[in-house]
Amino acid sequence: MIGIEALIKQNKSFVIYRVPEEEPVLILQSASPSFSLNELDELDGKRGFVFAPFWISDSSPLMLMQPDVFIKGWKDINSYLSKEECAEDTLSEEDTENCPQADNYDSYSQAFSSFISSLREKRFEKLVLSRTSVQPKNSSFSLEKALFNACERYADAFVYLYHTPQTGTWLGSTPEILLSGKDEQWNTVALAGTLPFHRAVLPNAWSDKNIREQQLVVDYVRNQLTAFGITPEEKGPFTVRAGELAHLKSEFSFALPEKGRLGSLLGLLHPTPAVCGLPKEEAYRFILENEGYNRRYYSGFLGWINPDGKTDLYVNLRCMEIGASCLTLYAGGGLLSHSEMELEWKETEAKLQTMLAIIK
Numbered sequence: 026m027i028g029i030e031a032l033i034k035q036n037k038s039f040v041i042y043r044v045p046e047e048e049p050v051l052i053l054q055s056a057s058p059s060f061s062l063n064e065l066d067e068l069d070g071k072r073g074f075v076f077a078p079f080w081i082s083d084s085s086p087l088m089l090m091q092p093d094v095f096i097k098g099w100k101d102i103n104s105y106l107s108k109e110e111c112a113e114d115t116l117s118e119e120d121t122e123n124c125p126q127a128d129n130y131d132s133y134s135q136a137f138s139s140f141i142s143s144l145r146e147k148r149f150e151k152l153v154l155s156r157t158s159v160q161p162k163n164s165s166f167s168l169e170k171a172l173f174n175a176c177e178r179y180a181d182a183f184v185y186l187y188h189t190p191q192t193g194t195w196l197g198s199t200p201e202i203l204l205s206g207k208d209e210q211w212n213t214v215a216l217a218g219t220l221p222f223h224r225a226v227l228p229n230a231w232s233d234k235n236i237r238e239q240q241l242v243v244d245y246v247r248n249q250l251t252a253f254g255i256t257p258e259e260k261g262p263f264t265v266r267a268g269e270l271a272h273l274k275s276e277f278s279f280a281l282p283e284k285g286r287l288g289s290l291l292g293l294l295h296p297t298p299a300v301c302g303l304p305k306e307e308a309y310r311f312i313l314e315n316e317g318y319n320r321r322y323y324s325g326f327l328g329w330i331n332p333d334g335k336t337d338l339y340v341n342l343r344c345m346e347i348g349a350s351c352l353t354l355y356a357g358g359g360l361l362s363h364s365e366m367e368l369e370w371k372e373t374e375a376k377l378q379t380m381l382a383i384i385k
């Protein structure tokens with residue numbers, strides 16, 4: 026066994042990631058295990074690769090990797106990986122058969138009922154409901170191939186493969202910046218609303234529901250930035266492509282008064298109503314209690330944080346968790362009081378295609 030699989034077998038902590046329009050990076054922490062933090066505020070002043078769950082818990086800790094290996098570019102990454110070797114650990118047919126494939130339609134529909142009732146009772150303005158789809162990990166599955174496919178196919182996305190002993194292995198391709206920038210130029214976005222991207226033409230028939238869904242994210246981001254003493258410049262919404270989907274996106278650019286407090290700003294922004302709901306704290310609690318499963322790192326965020334250099338943090342969407350015999354894919358969508366279940370289910374199916382397309 027060589028390469029990425031060998032690193033995982035040896036339980037090394039590493040990530041390979043590619044920011045859009047940049048070279049891929051491999052970082053690895055071999056000296057000591059990645060350390061976990063208790064709160065987003067603790068990221069203040071820190072530098073490293075963050076892997077943050079939707080909700081921090083003992084089973085899904087907030088991780089910060091501080092690498093001792095840092096390699097840029099496919100050529101050097103591949104040459105490093107080709108030297109990683111360990112004993113073969115073949116997956117038996119039995120392992121693959123042990124994967125209980127599930128689309129979770131029944132649990133989704135149950136959760137949908139409770140989410141929609143609460144929206145209709147006006148307890149919430151918006152709630153994001155998500156689910157998993159479990160696929161068997163066939164013997165032909167290759168992490169290298171899946172990562173390579175994602176980089177090729179999704180040029181505008183942040184693509185990554187992440188592994189630590191504490192979190193397991195995750196792979197994703199996300200279109201949503203949570204916070205990025207350096208020096209005096211920082212950015213975030215409000216991304217929401219979904220339509221299929223067909224025949225190389227960006228759609229423009231946005232429904233009132235999609236427009237409202239995204240506007241709620243815009244208002245939230247503006248409020249949170251203002252509360253942090255930031256006066257952002259706003260542009261949009263524009264229609265943008267993400268794989269075979271299109272979304273509405275507004276961009277916020279700003280100067281950061283206190284770069285030493287990136288963790289505190291992240292605590293204000295995360296989770297945005299693109300993945301959680303409004304009002305925020307109540308929606309956060311409601312999702313944890315009523316969604317019917319644990320999101321773990323899906324709809325958390327990840328990326329490089331550096332108050333004295335460049336930061337690139339993305340929301341962990343369009344991702345999957347890679348187990349011994351199963352792949353668990355995640356997707357969700359924003360609900361308003363008049364959302365319809367079949368349409369919302371179909372939207373999650375379309376979002377799942379982002380990962381399905383790279384494992385075929």
Ligand SMILES: C=C(O[C@H]1C=CC=C(C(=O)O)[C@@H]1O)C(=O)O
Nearest residue numbers: 217218219299342356357358359
């Ligand atoms: C929650 C997800 O997408 C978010 C980002 C863009 C559009 C969304 C939507 O239309 O609901 C979601 O807010 C997901 O991909 O799982």
